Amino acid sequence: MNQEQNIEQQLWAYIDGISSNEERTSIQKMLQGNLEWKNKYHELLEVHQLMNSAELEQPSMRFTKNVMEEIAKLHIAPATKNYINKKIIWGIAGFFFTLIAVFLIYGLSQVEWTSATDSKPSIDLSRLSEVDYSKIFNNNFVNGFMMVNVLLGLVLLDRVLANKRKKFQKQA
Amino acid sequence: MSTGLGDNEIISRVLKGEQNAYAELVNRYQAYVFTLVLRMIKSREDAEEVAQDVFIKAYRSLADFRGESKFSTWLYTIANTTSITFLRKKKLDVHSLDNEKVFEAADSKDSGFRANLVEQKSRVNMVNEAIAMLSPDDAEIITLFYKAEQNLEEISRILRLETNTVKVRLHRARTRLKEKMEKNFSEEVKNIY
Numbered sequence: 001m002n003q004e005q006n007i008e009q010q011l012w013a014y015i016d017g018i019s020s021n022e023e024r025t026s027i028q029k030m031l032q033g034n035l036e037w038k039n040k041y042h043e044l045l046e047v048h049q050l051m052n053s054a055e056l057e058q059p060s061m062r063f064t065k066n067v068m069e070e071i072a073k074l075h076i077a078p079a080t081k082n083y084i085n086k087k088i089i090w091g092i093a094g095f096f097f098t099l100i101a102v103f104l105i106y107g108l109s110q111v112e113w114t115s116a117t118d119s120k121p122s123i124d125l126s127r128l129s130e131v132d133y134s135k136i137f138n139n140n141f142v143n144g145f146m147m148v149n150v151l152l153g154l155v156l157l158d159r160v161l162a163n164k165r166k167k168f169q170k171q172a
Numbered sequence: 173m174s175t176g177l178g179d180n181e182i183i184s185r186v187l188k189g190e191q192n193a194y195a196e197l198v199n200r201y202q203a204y205v206f207t208l209v210l211r212m213i214k215s216r217e218d219a220e221e222v223a224q225d226v227f228i229k230a231y232r233s234l235a236d237f238r239g240e241s242k243f244s245t246w247l248y249t250i251a252n253t254t255s256i257t258f259l260r261k262k263k264l265d266v267h268s269l270d271n272e273k274v275f276e277a278a279d280s281k282d283s284g285f286r287a288n289l290v291e292q293k294s295r296v297n298m299v300n301e302a303i304a305m306l307s308p309d310d311a312e313i314i315t316l317f318y319k320a321e322q323n324l325e326e327i328s329r330i331l332r333l334e335t336n337t338v339k340v341r342l343h344r345a346r347t348r349l350k351e352k353m354e355k356n357f358s359e360e361v362k363n364i365y
Contacts, residue, residue: 012342055300070224
């Protein structure tokens with residue numbers, strides 16, 4: 001940034017009243033003793049005043065009438081917070097947190113911590129197809145976990161349906 | 173006719189079912205919203221339509237206004253997004269902060285008749301003309317700061333930008349406006365300085 005730009009930036013902040021007390025004092029000193037700063041300040045102040053003097057544009061005379069005619073056909077939409085049930089959001093969040101936590105615990109429980117003598121990882125990706133997945137998805141731990149998830153899903157569905165039922169009852 | 177009520181009081185009346193009370197809010201902010209939209213869109217006819225759309229959208233979502241910011245800040249956020257959507261639909265270049273073509277186009281459009289009119293223009297007209305030559309981004313930020321009475325924090329909320337970014341953008345916009353005035357209204361600017 002060149003010096004002129006720097007001066008302008010400081011002076012704009014001063015004119016807008018957003019410079020700190022220290023900056024204000026130092027700018028005031030510069031304005032008293034430095035002609036370049038003084039001239040630039042007056043120039044920017046004029047621009048500032050001109051911009052403040054710019055007039056607002058006026059729309060057509062029928063503007064308000066047009067808007068009111070349009071909104072007469074409409075209803076105010078209910079507030080977002082009223083139709084987004086926080087319990088459902090928390091339920092979904094809980095579901096995913098449980099999913100992550102269980103997989104993490106399960107993964108960590110499979111690691112043989114004592115056998116790691118070499119610090120370099122020795123994973124051979126080409127042998128992934130040799131893994132027996134039936135052992136992973138066939139043990140009690142995973143089955144139990146899937147049951148919990150299904151249960152959580154059913155509870156969630158029940159809540160959604162209960163809310164809808166309440167709404168229908170209110171309308172009736 | 174002005175009721176003298178605060179914005180929030182009018183809003184609660186509208187939410188309670190007094191639809192006609194909304195007219196007061198429209199009267200109060202129509203010039204601000206129209207100016208903001210016009211300076212972004214540049215066409216009076218389109219701006220009128222978009223500004224009306226802004227008030228209709230604001231009415232529909234009035235229940236979502238939580239009063240955490242000024243009503244005007246919330247309304248200008250709707251004006252900003254509605255104008256940007258309109259410009260995108262029209263395939264105009266709204267992201268033009270560094271696009272010199274916009275300035276060149278504005279220059280060539282206005283320079284033809286500028287010489288004959290310059291003496292007749294008042295200072296106020298000169299500023300309005302100069303703002304009209306700016307890119308939508310520059311014109312919007314200047315309008316929000318000087319005409320819509322929004323501070324830097326409020327502008328950052330409307331434009332969804334950091335306050336420091338708003339500060340830099342405002343500085344750039346003012347520099348460009350000053351250049352426009354010096355280039356296109358040199359005689360008048362000389363008299364001012």
